[in-house]
Amino acid sequence: MKTITLEEHFLTETYVRATAEYSAKTGMQFPEMQAKLLDLGAGRIAAMDEGGVDLQVMSLVAFGLEGLNAADGTAVAREVNDELAAAVKVNPTRLAGFATLALKDVGKATRELERCVKQLGFCGVMVNGTVEGRFLDDARFLPFFEAAAALDLPVYLHPAPPPEPVREAYYSGLPGEMGRMLSIAGWGWHSETALHTLRLIVSGLFDKVPGLQLIIGHMGEGLPFALARSSGMLSGAAKLKQTVADYFKTNIHMTTSGYFTLPPLECALEVVGIERMMYSVDYPFSANTKGKDFLEKVAGLLSVAEMEMLVGGNAAKVLG
Secondary structure (H helix, E strand, C coil): CCCEEEEEEECCHHHHHHCHHHHHHHCCCCCCCHHHHHCCCHHHHHHHHHHCCCEEEEEECCHHHHHCCHHHHHHHHHHHHHHHHHHHHHCCCCEEEEEECCCCCHHHHHHHHHHHHHCCCCCEEEEECCECCECCCCHHHHHHHHHHHHCCCCEEEECCCCCHHHHHHHHCCCCCCHHHHHHCCCCHHHHHHHHHHHHHHHCCHHHHCCCCCEEECHHHCCHHHHHHHHHHHHHHHHCCCCCCCCHHHHCEEEECCCCCCHHHHHHHHHHCCHHHEECCCCCCCCCHHHHHHHHHHHCCCCCHHHHHHHHHHHHHHHHC
């Protein structure tokens, strides 16, 4: 039973230097995690061994690209992808990569995506939140999704800090760091990613690009709990080829990243099914050992065949 995790993060010195000003402004520097994030070799492999992870798919903590102009972002993303490819080459049976793209220039981003697949051997791409305040259902991003589908490459939609107007409206006026924490992992970026996913569906993206496969983390970002109501309210008005809920059977996959209790998993299994679920840890923001302990609890809930699908079988299919 091969264990694959696919929301597992890294940094490079190149990226940290290039995005230092914006990262400081947004409070997304992670000094306590930086050593682990920068380790793309022995320390990472040791942590995988401790947590029973056979293959880890790495993705950049790429929030800082939003603070760069299009040309600089494109250059930094290319250098990051080359550094990631070099790390994977050293440990090809243990590590794999998701491409990093700077989507302010969609044309250059799609060309970089093709390079990442055909030359660097990456198995997917991770995108983070909005770009210049625009959700990815905006027409300017359609060529990116078309390119991903043509390359048979899944797109992992990851949260990011909110745009400044949203932060000011929803998360200001709270004591200390509470507003910032509420805006990210405390609640905000999960609910925004859920909203983002629904926007992609109701915009008709998956009817325009039916082969596109989207992955969302954190046990579905709360969507399984609300899906029946959301689908009931939105499906008729959206005039799609199928109901909103049905796209979670044909185009959308979920990972367990960062969620280590059974109730959210049980809800996701009931709503979307084991075929759409994949194990992930959210390393190093969560420990691989925490994920391992969670899987021991899950083993009492699922059959052996279902466990194999969750811990690696589904990921192997989605990632090729």
